[in-house]
Amino acid sequence: MAINFEISARSRVTDGRVGKVATPHGLFDTPAFMTVGTRATVRGVTNEQLQRIGAQVVLNNAYHLWLRPGPERVERLGGAHRFMGWPGPILTDSGGYQAYSMANNNAIDEDGVTFRSIVDGRTLRMTPEVSMDIQNKVGADIIMAFDDCPPSIDQETDDLSQTRHKLRAAQERDRLKHGYDHAHRLKLANERTIRWLERCAKAHARPEAQALFGIVQGGTDEDARRWSAQHVTNVELPGYAIGGVSVGETSEDIARVVRFTTPMLPAAKPRYLMGVGYPRDIVAAVCAGVDMFDCVLPSRNGRNASAFVPQGQIRLRNAQYAEDPEPLEPGCDCPACCPGVGLPASRAYIRHLFMSQEMLGPILVSLHNLRFYQRLMEDLRATIRVDDWSGFAARWPSAASGIPQAAYHAPRAGPSGAGEC
Numbered sequence: 001m002a003i004n005f006e007i008s009a010r011s012r013v014t015d016g017r018v019g020k021v022a023t024p025h026g027l028f029d030t031p032a033f034m035t036v037g038t039r040a041t042v043r044g045v046t047n048e049q050l051q052r053i054g055a056q057v058v059l060n061n062a063y064h065l066w067l068r069p070g071p072e073r074v075e076r077l078g079g080a081h082r083f084m085g086w087p088g089p090i091l092t093d094s095g096g097y098q099a100y101s102m103a104n105n106n107a108i109d110e111d112g113v114t115f116r117s118i119v120d121g122r123t124l125r126m127t128p129e130v131s132m133d134i135q136n137k138v139g140a141d142i143i144m145a146f147d148d149c150p151p152s153i154d155q156e157t158d159d160l161s162q163t164r165h166k167l168r169a170a171q172e173r174d175r176l177k178h179g180y181d182h183a184h185r186l187k188l189a190n191e192r193t194i195r196w197l198e199r200c201a202k203a204h205a206r207p208e209a210q211a212l213f214g215i216v217q218g219g220t221d222e223d224a225r226r227w228s229a230q231h232v233t234n235v236e237l238p239g240y241a242i243g244g245v246s247v248g249e250t251s252e253d254i255a256r257v258v259r260f261t262t263p264m265l266p267a268a269k270p271r272y273l274m275g276v277g278y279p280r281d282i283v284a285a286v287c288a289g290v291d292m293f294d295c296v297l298p299s300r301n302g303r304n305a306s307a308f309v310p311q312g313q314i315r316l317r318n319a320q321y322a323e324d325p326e327p328l329e330p331g332c333d334c335p336a337c338c339p340g341v342g343l344p345a346s347r348a349y350i351r352h353l354f355m356s357q358e359m360l361g362p363i364l365v366s367l368h369n370l371r372f373y374q375r376l377m378e379d380l381r382a383t384i385r386v387d388d389w390s391g392f393a394a395r396w397p398s399a400a401s402g403i404p405q406a407a408y409h410a411p412r413a414g415p416s417g418a419g420e421c
Contacts, residue, residue, distance in 0.1 A: 018031070033282070047084070273290045299366045307365050322348055336350070
């Protein structure tokens, strides 16, 4: 297989585990947070800065690279690694999520999805075979199967009228000719996802160099999740993902679905929770045995003047920070809080940058947030080895709700035994 996964430590009081994934472009530690560089770039951040803040693996999006500059051009220029100048591992999403998130610009059927290009309005056709061809040409180390991501909740029974997720679900409902039946939509998505996975596996042209992961769907319905997990894992693959979460559910529902689904994924292979998320949700998933994560939150929030700190988030546009001399997070070693040259940037100064629309503001907060997530993962890996969950909760109070209560009452232990998979 294109990757190798080795587990080096396991928690004795949670299902968390520490490991490494070896790829053709190097190793990354797990649990891992993959920095999102959708269009082969993390906005405003250089590769040197990415390495400084501890990023080991980045995520590109096949749909967006399909639109611009095109997979053929990326391939001619040496693949994604050479194209973006990133030497480490890369994962590409398949485009399946865009069929959900851009529901008003596409039409889905059994064979694939017809998109209206967000770049120039062209009509484009994405099928499992097209997605595999794009990802094979882009050349990422880990590639994702093209799947059908349904709304996770029944919009008729969940009050999400104030969220964009409700709007997306409503758009999906309006496209159905005979009204919306949530159970039927989950069943259809599950069955279509496995058919598309089989087509992806057959069309995958570079299995020796690129690891294909399958994706489990099923919304918040446990029976649907069980069916999907059983059928997806019947296809022998290097790794598996949990998809269709963090698309409108509560944090409690996310944790419940992840706790239910994760044990059904092979323990000897990497488990990837797609699109999650907030620190509390990541911690809950790590304690359930998940190994890989990605989310746009750190960089997107950074561009919008919201800095992550252990106690929560700082909204830097608020007037209370206009004369605050403190760094974003005292003790943080990011380029904003601990620059190699000069003094730390104060909250007051960074607020000034945003209020003056200076590009340095989004860059500094993005770097801080990206480093915050890497520090969180580093501490999670250390905590799993010794099971000091009380100490972890004290250091990361905003994430503490993700820790199972039983973990607090278990005795601390030395590092657990290694195991190779």
